[in-house]
Amino acid sequence: MAQATPDSIPSEAPPAIPAPGALTAVRKAEWRPGEVSDEVPHAEIFARGGEATGTALALAFARDRMRAARPDPVADVPDERMWLWVQDREALRRSGRPYRPGLPRGLRHRLIHVAAASAEDALFALEEGLRCRDLAFVVGEIAGNPRALDFTASRRLSLAAERHGVPFWLVRIDARRDLSSARMRWEAAAAASPPPRWNPQAPGTPTWRAELFRARRHPPGTWTLRDDGVLAAERPAAASSEPLTMVPHGLFGATMSRQDRLARQEGQEARSETG
Amino acid sequence: MPGPLPLLPLKAMGREPPAPPHAPPPGAASRRILAIWCARLAIDRWRLSEGLAMGEGADAAPLALITETAHGPRIAAANDAGLEAGAQPGMMLADARTLCPQLAVAPSDPAGDLAFLEKLALWAQRWGPWSALDPPDGLIVDVTGVAHLFGGEEGLLADARAAFARRALASRFAIAPTAGAAWALAHHGRAGGGQSAILRAEDDAAARLGALPVAALRLDDDTLTVLRRLGLKRLGDLHGVKREALVRRFRNRRSAAANPLIRLDQLLGRVPEPLLPVIATHAPLAQRRLMEPIRHRTLLDRVVADLAEDMARQLEGRGLGARRLELGMWRVDGEVVVRRVEMAAPSRAAAHIASLFDRRLEDVDAGFGFEMVRLRAAWTEPLALVQADIEQDGEGDGPGTSLAACIDRLVVRLGMEAVRRPVSRASHMPERAQRWQGPLEPEKTSLEEFDFHHRPLKMLDRPEHIAVIYESPDGLPRKFRWRGTVHEVLRVEGPERIAPEWWRERGSARLRDYYRIEDGEGRRYWIYRSGIAGDGRGGTPDWFLQGLFG
Numbered sequence: 001m002a003q004a005t006p007d008s009i010p011s012e013a014p015p016a017i018p019a020p021g022a023l024t025a026v027r028k029a030e031w032r033p034g035e036v037s038d039e040v041p042h043a044e045i046f047a048r049g050g051e052a053t054g055t056a057l058a059l060a061f062a063r064d065r066m067r068a069a070r071p072d073p074v075a076d077v078p079d080e081r082m083w084l085w086v087q088d089r090e091a092l093r094r095s096g097r098p099y100r101p102g103l104p105r106g107l108r109h110r111l112i113h114v115a116a117a118s119a120e121d122a123l124f125a126l127e128e129g130l131r132c133r134d135l136a137f138v139v140g141e142i143a144g145n146p147r148a149l150d151f152t153a154s155r156r157l158s159l160a161a162e163r164h165g166v167p168f169w170l171v172r173i174d175a176r177r178d179l180s181s182a183r184m185r186w187e188a189a190a191a192a193s194p195p196p197r198w199n200p201q202a203p204g205t206p207t208w209r210a211e212l213f214r215a216r217r218h219p220p221g222t223w224t225l226r227d228d229g230v231l232a233a234e235r236p237a238a239a240s241s242e243p244l245t246m247v248p249h250g251l252f253g254a255t256m257s258r259q260d261r262l263a264r265q266e267g268q269e270a271r272s273e274t275g
Numbered sequence: 276m277p278g279p280l281p282l283l284p285l286k287a288m289g290r291e292p293p294a295p296p297h298a299p300p301p302g303a304a305s306r307r308i309l310a311i312w313c314a315r316l317a318i319d320r321w322r323l324s325e326g327l328a329m330g331e332g333a334d335a336a337p338l339a340l341i342t343e344t345a346h347g348p349r350i351a352a353a354n355d356a357g358l359e360a361g362a363q364p365g366m367m368l369a370d371a372r373t374l375c376p377q378l379a380v381a382p383s384d385p386a387g388d389l390a391f392l393e394k395l396a397l398w399a400q401r402w403g404p405w406s407a408l409d410p411p412d413g414l415i416v417d418v419t420g421v422a423h424l425f426g427g428e429e430g431l432l433a434d435a436r437a438a439f440a441r442r443a444l445a446s447r448f449a450i451a452p453t454a455g456a457a458w459a460l461a462h463h464g465r466a467g468g469g470q471s472a473i474l475r476a477e478d479d480a481a482a483r484l485g486a487l488p489v490a491a492l493r494l495d496d497d498t499l500t501v502l503r504r505l506g507l508k509r510l511g512d513l514h515g516v517k518r519e520a521l522v523r524r525f526r527n528r529r530s531a532a533a534n535p536l537i538r539l540d541q542l543l544g545r546v547p548e549p550l551l552p553v554i555a556t557h558a559p560l561a562q563r564r565l566m567e568p569i570r571h572r573t574l575l576d577r578v579v580a581d582l583a584e585d586m587a588r589q590l591e592g593r594g595l596g597a598r599r600l601e602l603g604m605w606r607v608d609g610e611v612v613v614r615r616v617e618m619a620a621p622s623r624a625a626a627h628i629a630s631l632f633d634r635r636l637e638d639v640d641a642g643f644g645f646e647m648v649r650l651r652a653a654w655t656e657p658l659a660l661v662q663a664d665i666e667q668d669g670e671g672d673g674p675g676t677s678l679a680a681c682i683d684r685l686v687v688r689l690g691m692e693a694v695r696r697p698v699s700r701a702s703h704m705p706e707r708a709q710r711w712q713g714p715l716e717p718e719k720t721s722l723e724e725f726d727f728h729h730r731p732l733k734m735l736d737r738p739e740h741i742a743v744i745y746e747s748p749d750g751l752p753r754k755f756r757w758r759g760t761v762h763e764v765l766r767v768e769g770p771e772r773i774a775p776e777w778w779r780e781r782g783s784a785r786l787r788d789y790y791r792i793e794d795g796e797g798r799r800y801w802i803y804r805s806g807i808a809g810d811g812r813g814g815t816p817d818w819f820l821q822g823l824f825g
Binding site (some may be wrong): 026048051052053055056057059060082092093095096097098099101102103108109111112113114115116117121124125128129132133134135164189190191192193195198199201202203206207209226 | 612674676677678680681682683684688689692693694695696697698699705708709711714718723724728729730731732733734735736757758765766767768791792793796797798799822823824825
């Protein structure tokens with residue numbers, strides 16, 4: 001099973017580790033919205049706590065995927081399955097609770113919300129949700145880097161999502177980039193919105209600046225994303241294309257086959273060296 | 276047996292009748308109703324619980340059953356010796372003691388009487404297909420078309436009389452075409468006569484019952500007083516008065532017990548009188564008595580899995596699915612441990628039931644071991660039989676769980692309050708405009724927000740206070756500090772003024788001016804000013820941050 005091997009290719013591969021030729025060929029394709037992929041996404045979105053960017057972007061990705069999916073030729077009713085939104089207590093405190101009138105119109109009546117007391121409970125709820133065949137997708141929100149969310153837990157979630165075909169976006173609030181088996185990892189922040197036509201003083205369509213810093217199939221990159229009907233992505237101007245965070249992350253990938261605790265220690269050492 | 280699991284699962288009252296038992300509309304085929312009055316129910320129950328025959332032992336001395344009231348103990352019932360000595364039901368105990376100082380007392384038990392009456396009602400179904408309660412001490416049985424099985428109505432009455440005599444319950448009986456007439460005859464008819472307790476359909480009910488007192492109309496005390504003051508003492512007297520006069524007199528009395536005309540019409544069968552029958556429902560139950568007490572979790576899991584299989588088979592036979600299950604575990608030392616699970620949708624999948632209990636059994640203290648385990652479906656709902664899915668049997672590798680099973684598992688671990696869905700509610704206040712309900716409950720129809728209202732994706736549980744710098748007290752905000760960070764307001768839209776809901780809130784509630792803002796980094800928030808300066812409802816208006824836009 002090819003997917004069982006962890007994603008061991010660091011995003012900015014140092015020249016010392018030669019990348020396999022097949023993989024580089026696959027990774028040439030740049031990410032763009034609206035493309036239909038067979039892969040069930042398990043993505044992580046790192047975002048700050050005082051804004052709703054992470055979940056908004058996850059919902060934008062989910063809607064993008066639903067729009068791009070080819071409709072089932074034998075289905076006579078539209079896909080009206082429920083979707084699950086899991087928050088742990090800290091995430092709830094930092095960034096609030098879902099508000100139905102503000103949710104996207106096609107999704108608001110289909111939400112099941114889980115308010116978990118701890119990260120362990122949230123992970124349990126996420127895994128149960130991913131095993132459920134009647135859910136359209138699952139969004140999780142976990143604050144910080146709890147001990148329970150280690151590489152093993154992330155791997156369990158990846159496998160469950162792939163086995164049962166439930167797309168999964170995990171929003172990491174105020175977290176540093178630790179080990180994870182997510183297939184795509186984003187770092188996102190709110191960006192200035194385009195001025196609306198009739199009132200340029202008002203906030204416009206939600207806009208985010210998102211950096212794809214590791215992906216299994218795509219080269220990393222930075223985009224400005226906007227969801228108004230379709231998910232629009234454009235490359236930001238060169239002046240503002242520096243990475244979003246100061247935390248280095250290139251060294252983590254090589255240590256994934258070792259034990260998780262060891263890996264985390266090494267990661268911390270590496271960070272102290274560079275920072 | 277005392278304990279959280281009642282041994283006789285009996286849901287007696289308030290069920291839908293299988294065939295609505297109405298008294299006959301005029302001209303329809305005649306019904307026959309048997310009314311039973313247990314005249315001394317409370318005292319008979321006390322005597323039976325003491326194991327005494329009539330007038331034996333403690334029953335030979337004056338005794339009263341008392342109820343504690345705000346003004347002291349009051350007599351609820353008294354035995355024969357007590358009645359002779361002067362104790363009357365309704366009397367204060369102190370008054371009765373002056374008449375009869377040696378009066379013994381025992382506490383009365385109205386709830387127990389009612390439960391006993393309920394069982395008696397089920398037992399009385401030997402004389403007819405449905406029976407109803409007539410609290411506090413009566414029963415009504417529909418015996419339409421069954422009298423011939425007992426050799427006529429006299430035979431039926433004799434059979435009933437003998438059966439109640441065997442149970443040592445003092446009782447009186449009557450059969451009539453309506454419940455009202457049967458009740459009147461049972462309570463106020465002449466004592467003893469076999470023939471006199473039967474009112475035939477061809478008899479003239481008004482003439483037969485004319486001699487009965489107006490109390491035979493099942494009226495409350497106030498109405499009886501009014502009738503007595505009017506000089507209307509017998510049912511026949513009511514026929515002597517013009518009906519219009521009575522209608523005018525009692526035109527405001529809606530309830531049947533306060534309006535003698537309604538009662539009279541019910542007695543004569545002119546208006547129908549619906550009655551709620553008692554129906555026994557037995558909750559599906561599976562139990563295992565264990566040869567050896569079990570103390571280990573693996574064995575308990577095995578037993579629970581077996582019970583779940585039994586339960587699933589029972590439920591399937593009845594076409595039901597369980598919504599709530601109770602697992603009772605009887606310990607050797609007499610303790611009973613009970614665990615309950617509730618499901619989001621009716622289910623009878625044995626593996627699912629067992630896995631739900633799996634988590635609830637983690638903290639069970641087995642002590643010296645369990646000797647009996649019982650699984651009972653306390654709440655069931657109809658669940659149609661469907662063809663089983665072959666793939667679904669394989670747990671784990673299969674195509675996943677169903678939504679209901681997933682929610683059950685979440686609820687069992689996280690609690691009912693943690694797994695919910697938002698539904699909209701008709702309210703202007705943003706925090707009231709949504710409420711939370713169970714994930715699979717149907718959603719009520721309600722008006723959604725308008726499209727031109729921009730509402731945030733997320734809402735803080737309670738609005739957080741922010742310090743705002745503005746140009747003028749009711750002008751646009753320029754800068755604000757939230758959670759220790761200063762946000763520069765670059766773009767702003769507002770205000771959207773939302774007035775307090777005066778029909779719900781206090782008069783001092785302040786209106787809110789909402790602003791949609793975007794700060795220098797592009798973060799979008801929903802903030803409001805509570806009140807306006809000089810509105811006379813408090814000092815300088817405060818600012819709050821309530822929502823976060825995507």
